[in-house]
Amino acid sequence: MAKYKSLKGQxxxxxxxxxxxxxxxxxWVVAAPGTASVMKGYxxxxxxxxxxxxxxxxxxxxxxxxxxxxxxxxxxxAPNRTTNELYNxxxxxxxxxxxxxxxxxxxxxxxxxxxxGGGNVPPDNQVVAELWDGSSWTEVNNLNTATRxxxxxxxxxxxxxxxxxxPPNTPSxxxxxxNxxxxxxxxDINSARYIxxxxxxxTSGIIFGGDPSNTVVESWNGSSWTEVxxxxxxxxxxxxxxxxxxxxxxxGGGGAVAITEQWDGSSWTEVAxxxxxxxALSSSQSSxxxxxxxxxxxxxxxxxxxxxxxxxxxxxxxxx
Numbered sequence: 001m002a003k004y005k006s007l008k009g010q011x012x013x014x015x016x017x018x019x020x021x022x023x024x025x026x027x028w029v030v031a032a033p034g035t036a037s038v039m040k041g042y043x044x045x046x047x048x049x050x051x052x053x054x055x056x057x058x059x060x061x062x063x064x065x066x067x068x069x070x071x072x073x074x075x076x077x078a079p080n081r082t083t084n085e086l087y088n089x090x091x092x093x094x095x096x097x098x099x100x101x102x103x104x105x106x107x108x109x110x111x112x113x114x115x116x117g118g119g120n121v122p123p124d125n126q127v128v129a130e131l132w133d134g135s136s137w138t139e140v141n142n143l144n145t146a147t148r149x150x151x152x153x154x155x156x157x158x159x160x161x162x163x164x165x166x167p168p169n170t171p172s173x174x175x176x177x178x179n180x181x182x183x184x185x186x187x188d189i190n191s192a193r194y195i196x197x198x199x200x201x202x203t204s205g206i207i208f209g210g211d212p213s214n215t216v217v218e219s220w221n222g223s224s225w226t227e228v229x230x231x232x233x234x235x236x237x238x239x240x241x242x243x244x245x246x247x248x249x250x251x252g253g254g255g256a257v258a259i260t261e262q263w264d265g266s267s268w269t270e271v272a273x274x275x276x277x278x279x280a281l282s283s284s285q286s287s288x289x290x291x292x293x294x295x296x297x298x299x300x301x302x303x304x305x306x307x308x309x310x311x312x313x314x315x316x317x318x319x320x
Contacts (some may be wrong), residue, residue, distance in 0.1 A: 012027050012028060012029060012039075013028040013029070014028070014029045014031050015028050015029070015030055015031070016030070016031065016032045016033075017030065017032065018030065018040065018314055022314065025041070026041060027039065027040070027041040028040055028041070038316055039316070040314055040315065040316050041314070041315055044310045044311075044312060044313075045310060045311045045312060045313030045315070046271075046272070046310070046311075046313075047262070047271055047272060047308055047309065047310040048272045048308070048309065049260070049272055049273070049274055049275055049294070049306045049307065049308050050306065050307050050309065051275065051304075051305070051306060051307075052069070052087070052089075052090075052293070052295075052305035052306060052307045053087070053090050053091040053092055053305055054092070054303040054304060054305060055074055055085055055092050055295060055296055055303040055304075055305060056083075056085060056092050056093075056094055056303070057081075057083060057085075057303065058296070058301040058302050058303040059074075059077035059078065059081060059083075059296050059301050059303075060077060060078055060103075060278075060279075060280040060281065060296050060297050060298040060299075060301050060302075061076075061077050061078040061103035061104050061280045061298075062074050062075055062076055062077035062081075062103070062107075062282040062295075062296055063075040063076055063105045063106060063107030063116045063119075063152070063282065064107050064239070064282035064283045064284055064285070064293075064295070065107045065108060065109045065110060065111065065114035065115075065116075065132075065284070065285065066087070066110060066111045066284035066285060066286065066293065067110045067111070067284065067285065067286050068089075068284065068286045068290075068291055068293075069087075069089065069284060069286060069291040069292060069293040069307040069308065069309070070087070070088060070089030070291075071086075071087065071088065071089070071110070071111040071112075071284075072086075072087040072111055072284040072293050072295075073085070073086055073087075073107070073111050073114055073132070074087070074092065074282060074295055074296060075098060075105075075107055075114075075116055076098055076101060076102050076103060076105060076116070076119065077103050077282075077296065078103035078104075078280075078301075079103065079122075080101040080102055080103065080121055080122075081101050081102075081103070082097040082098050082099070082100075082101035083097060084096055084097055084098055084132075084137070086111060087111075087293065087295070087305070092305070095135070096132075096135055096136045096137060097137070098116065098130055098137045099128075099130055099137055099139055100119075100121070100126065100128050100130070100139075101121070102119035102120055102121050102126055102128075103119060103120050103148075104118075104119050104120045104148040104149045104195070105117060105118050105119030105120075105126070105148070105150075105152075106118055106119075106150050106151065106152025106159075106161045107152055107282075107285075108152045108153050108154040108155060108156070108159035108160075108178075108285065109132070109154070109155050109156035109159065109285075110155070110156070111134075112132075112133075112134040113132065113133065113134065113155070113156040113157075114131070114132040114156050115129065115130070115131055115132070115140075115152075115154075115155075115156045115159050115178055116129065116130050116132075116137075116152075117129035117130075117143050117150075117152065117159075117161055117178070117183075118143055118146070118147045118148055118150055118161060118164060119148055120148035120149075124146070125146035125147055125148045125164075125165070125166065125167060126146055126147075126148070127142040127143045127144070127145070127146045127147075128142060128143075129141060129142055129143060129178070129183070131156060132156070140181075141181065141182045141183065142183070143161060143176055143183050144176055144183055144184075144185055145166060145172070145174055145176070145185075146166065146167070147161070147163075147164035147165065147166050147172060147174070148164055148165050148194070149163075149164050149165045149194035149195040149211075150162055150163050150164030150172070150194065151163055151164075151196050151197060151198030151207050151210075151240075152198060153198045153199050153200050153201070153205055153240075153242075153285055154178070154200075154201055154202045154205070155201070156180070157178075157179070157180035158177075158178065158179060158180070158201065158202045159177070159178040159202065160175060160176065160177055160178070160186075160198070160202055160205060160220070161175070161176045161178070161183070162174075162175050162176075162189060162196075162198055162205075162207055163175075163189055163192065163193050163194055163196060163207065163210065164194045165194040165195075170192075171192040171193050171194050171211070171212070172192055172194065173188040173189045173190075173191070173192035174188060175187060175188055175189055175225075177202060186223075187223060187224050187225060188225075189207065189218055189225050190216075190218055190225055190227055191210075191214070191216045191218070191227075193210030193211060193212065193214065193216070193236075194210060194211055194236075195210060195211045195236045195237045195280075196208060196209045196210030196211075196236065196238070197209055197210075197238045197239055197240030197250050197283075198240055199240045199241055199242030199243070199244075199248040199249075199285060200220070200242055200243065200244045200245050200248070201243075201244060202222065203220075203221070203222035204220070204221065204222070204244040204245045204246075205219075205220035205244075205245055206218070206219050206220065206228075206240075206242065206244075206245045206248050206263065207220075208231055208238075208240065208248070208250050208263075209231055209234065209235050209236055209238050209250065209253065210236050211236035211237070211254075212236075213234050213235055213236045213254060214234045214236075215230035215231040215232070215233070215234035216230060216231075217229060217230055217231060217263075217268075219245040220245060221245070228266075229266060229267045229268060230268070231250065231261055231268050232261055232268050232270055233253075233257070233259050233261070233270075235253030235254050235255070235257060235259070236253060236254045236279075237252070237253055237254045237279040237280045237281075238250055238251060238252050238253035238254075238279075238281075239251055239252050239281045239282055239283035239294055240283060241283045241284055241285055241286055241292035241293075241308075242263070242285070243286075245265070246263075246264065246265030247263065247264070247265065248262070248263040249261070249262050249263070249292050249308065250263070250268075251274055251281075251283075251292075251294055251308075252274060252277065252278050252279060252281045252294065252297060253279055254279045255279065256277045256278050256279050256297075256298070256299060257277050257279070258273035258274040258275070258276070258277035258278075259273060259274075259277075260272060260273055260274060260308075274294060274306055275304075275306060276297075276302065276304045276306065278296075278297030278298060278299075278302060278304075279297060279298055279299060280296075280297050280298045280299075281294055281295065281296055281297030281298075282294075282295055282296050282297070283295070290309070290310060291307065291308055291309050291310070292307075292308040293305065293306070293307055293308070294306045294308070
């Protein structure tokens with residue numbers, strides 16, 4: 001059997017008190033004279049939302065991109081906005097506008113390299129896709145199907161556009177993959193829907209919720225979709241953030257709810273609520289194990305931004 005030191009690179013120390021400056025993953029045993037020994041470690045604690053800097057313009061139905069809560073994009077939005085705002089962890093700054101103003105499009109990637117696609121310019125759905133290089137947007141090859149309200153996740157060179165609403169106002173099961181040059185249709189999702197949330201990568205993704213309002217969750221392994229454990233609270237118009245199909249966060253939703261749920265690969269757990277309940281909000285796409293960002297939303301457009309963080313904390317272990 002492998003030893004803890006060989007697995008984690010650190011020995012288990014025996015101390016008389018907690019160390020003054022532990023590092024993540026460190027484990028120790030407190031064995032003070034006259035007391036029972038206790039094994040402790042320094043690991044992720046309990047996550048919570050905190051207020052961030054407001055958007056310059058209150059809006060909803062935007063696309064979001066970004067890999068941390070200190071580097072994100074808020075793109076477009078209703079009605080037919082071209083504005084693009086960059087978050088630095090404290091405040092939002094308007095940067096290069098998109099070429100086609102719209103709402104309900106997908107967003108994927110980072111604050112310096114992102115892709116948007118589809119969306120709505122009433123009364124028409126869009127096929128237009130645009131690529132961000134950190135300073136400006138360039139139109140690239142269109143989606144195959146005009147859609148709005150799809151879920152998007154991934155990177156600027158490897159992204160998915162999943163589901164959505166297609167003419168004449170029909171929920172879609174289509175799934176398109178972006179490879180940095182063009183879009184290709186892949187395996188359909190099991191339950192056609194729109195205005196749901198998504199997170200992950202093109203080889204390990206997850207979608208959840210959606211309209212018709214539901215609790216359905218599907219996991220993507222790069223080739224097919226599998227239904228997995230459902231959300232605790234069914235809703236549409238929610239936002240999502242996450243690194244893979246075993247680590248995601250879903251928050252907000254229709255009816256301007258504040259509910260936040262965390263996915264660990266097998267089940268959803270309700271955690272700390274948003275301070276401002278809202279629907280049609282947007283998010284960064286970071287790992288919820290560390291941080292996430294929620295911004296904008298409705299039903300009355302808001303500029304509010306909230307940052308999700310999970311601090312490191314000293315925890316005790318059951319060694320029975």
